[in-house]
Amino acid sequence: MRTRPPPPATAPRSPTPWPRPPSPPTTTPPPAPPASAWPSSAAAARSPPPAPCPAGSRPSWRRPSAAIPSSPPRPSSSSRPRPFPPPKPPTTSTSCWRPSAPDRPGRPRAHPRTPVPLAVRPRDHARPSHHPVDGGELRLIGFDPRGVGRSTPVTCGLEPEEENWLRPYKEATFDKDVAWAHDVARKCREKSGATLKHITTRNTARDMDLLRAVLGEKKVSYFGYSYGTYLGAVYTQMFPGRADRFVLDSAVDPARAWRGMIQWWAEGAEPAFDRWTEWAAARSERYGLGDTPKKVDRTFWDLVQRADEKPIEMDGEKYTGDDVRGMMRGAVFSVKEGTELVVELKKAAAGEPASAKRLPAPAGTTRPAADADVPSDNGTAGFWTVVCNDNSAAWSRDPESYRRDAIEDKGRYPLFGDFASSVKPCAFWDRSAEPATVVNNEVGSLVVQNEWDSQTPLPSGQALHADLKGSKILTVLGGEGHGVYPSGNACADGGVEDYLTTGKLPAKDVTCEATAGSNGDARENRKRDVLPGAPLPQRSPDRF
Template identity: 55%
Template sequence: MRNTRIASLTGIGAVAAFFSVLCSALTSATATSVSEASAARDPLWQYTHQTPRWERCDAKNPAAYQCATLKVPLDYSDPGGRKTDIAISRLRAGSVKERRGVLLLNPGGPGGPGLNLPVGPELSLPPAVKRHFDLVGFDPRGVGRSSPVACGLTREEQDAEPAYRARTFAKDVRRARAVAAKCRAREGDRLRHLTTRNTARDMDVIRAMLGEEKISYLGFSYGTYLGAVYTQMFPRRADRFVLDSAADPAAYGRGMFRSMAQATELAFARWSTWTARRHATYHLGRTPAEVRKTFWDLVARADRRPIDDNGTPLTGDGIRAGRAMFFRVREAAERVAGLKRTAEGGKPDPSGTPRPAPAPSAFARDVPPDNEAASAWAVLCADTRASWPRDPERYRGDAIRDRARYPLYGDFASTIKPCAFWTPGSEPATTVDDSSSALIVQNEWDPQTPLAGARAMHRALRGSRMVTVAGGEGHIVHGTNSCADRSTTLYLTTGRLPAGDLTCRASAGSRRNPVRGGPGAGQGDH
């Protein structure tokens, strides 16, 4: 009996095992057929339905802060072809009950890594926002940990904007040509696909992979343009979009640099007036004209004999390159007065000492040293190649004319750039013109994305509202003005835009340097 019982159970087990294998095979076959059918209907199915392997980003941050790497098509017109990596991070919402979805973050650039934004000290989101959203950071394609572009650029080749000088122009042309040639030699056809439109598509893959019908977004500087391109391409998948320090979408490209030159002259005029009223403090002149003369005399003196700027010789062009300081009148007055004292035999001005950059997280190390510059040019030039003349003499003429019109920065903005020799992108840039309901926040005195550009973005996004910080100085509003921050928080947590455009007053004495800048931000934006 016992043996019969055992035999019966063994037989039953064998039959069960057979059906288990059969069912498994059928399930696998069904899943495969479903997958193949889905892929046939949607060529991006393999990307939007991938399962990321989340891991702790690093030991210094909470274990809840996790990172993963996704695969996306290098060329979205050929989704079965080459793939590229996108590094993403996530910090889950603090409340399951209040959770709205995901808030995708971008720090600006192009070329700005955003992987660390969810936990970075530069982002100070209030608890209410953190309860409502998973904070999702990512390095855009070609940046940081996302298959970083590298061209082998020297430190000199990474200098974005030399001043125009007749005696050095031929050298500047060779350098711009060399940057483009090095990137083409190292990266080849990949350069064509490092575009803002493809980054927007990557954002939509992130959205789908996370299982979200829509995404919300907080983008700074160039990130405002990226956000606007996303809303243009995927209007039904955009939820609550905040654009901080907005770029003019129609001027993106060469016009972006030239708009900075015009805005710098306005800021310089304002600074001259402000400083003249404080001659007793800074001793730079009793009238705006005297202040301007003092500054230009200092520039001429530094061109004849560079000023010792804490061990670094500072030329007149070097002083002009720091044009962003004039958007913060007090800092500029202190800086110019300090340089003047040094030039007259005093001690070097300590305000010119560069501050060390924060160390990257363990997940974001091993990035090529020229990646930030290389990726910035790669995206900007691929996006806007059509706006850059090929003839170097066009740049010479424009630089001479623009320096006469905008003496502080005109020649920096208009002289030759690597984009003159770049490989065109895979498709034209996006025309931004839709009814998206974004919230735009903007300082009146912004050195990188001038107020006029933000107003142009506001007009292009017809359903948007704009919060302007009157008297607000510097690049990026986030964390510097409580009035503007309240509007941002209310919109993100409730979805309610202001009934109309708002004006906030600058907060006295509050200024930190959050997030990062846009193109050219390294040029003296202290």
């Protein structure tokens, strides 16, 4: 069993950004074989027309209720997606959002559903708006990105077991994993055909600009979470003169799209694990995991070894050491959640009563699409389609290179390194139709980032901030969870709302401190697998 190095005596308040890889190549070679797909979202629909809202009210989002049958005009040659059999146009939803731009009431805001619905009602306990509101209204526009939901949903015809994609490296099963990756690529190509290569972030950015044109607006404002931050960044690069107020919450580093972002899950888990050992050690009398970080570390890895030798049983389920590592990767970003996981596993291993209800889903598991009109594997199919199509140059065509990377990264990042670096369907995907987008511009935007984010670690947000040279970054120190706004944190929420309602970025980068309440909300959202403010689950675990 590998012993992890002892963690530092104190966890840093502001982690130093990890080394960033060189920018992806901007040229792409000819085609090779394929794989499977990405972002999940419920179908968009239309709510009643926006109505005036009471003065002083906060943003009020409504879930859509009926599909829009309209067919938008063809885009100009500068923004038209590359030719292919035309898919159904993205469906949209409108809803009243009271805070309007003081200089122009009624300005629309485009809001892609990537991968969460954007026209939803905030939680009932949401606090009042921090801002007085002028007359007028804003329209929130949500849409299913191409390939997702009801916007020509892609499918690979995958069985549930084929959707389990985060696979730990084992010498005995690696050849099977390679065969799985090859089969997923082949099935996606066969099922979705010629449409497949046109499902890319760049084309979705063109679709966004088409929506802007249909609305008759010169500029569009935008709020994107997770993958939506990359889409927003790509839009600013392709259409810099048409971007107004852009909020990018829990940000993707464009230079690491996409293999590098998945690998960052492993890199980011290590400092989070060290922070967790310190937290649990300081509460050893309550949790009994060890009174020093080193002892807490040993307790965890002893559990992993025990589960490798004999799976731990709980509520009729068996958990291997790989299951334990995979679950801990996401849980450890919340010190309380990580502690609860280890406590329950420790009790079960000792034959004591324990509950699997406190455990997260094993790494790589998925949920089927909620909409009956959408293929059940659309979330996974859409994921791979974007991840592989956006930048095929990031993915080696040599399966043995994945074996080497998985072995090396399991040593460097023992919690999750082999999961992140082992073979994926993109190794057998067709070459990208366009070069990867290099983001480097002066467009103004607000990057919003928690310090302890399991999917897009803090250095990822810092990297996007560096690429968007006109941006400011709002960092929540001690903030846990993937997705910041709205969290009930007056500093963070106020900073976002100030920018959206006035259009003025802060004069310098902003640092907020997390509160017990905002981190508590993040834990509850993670248990339901939602982003802030969303009352329904919208994405599978282990997605951007």
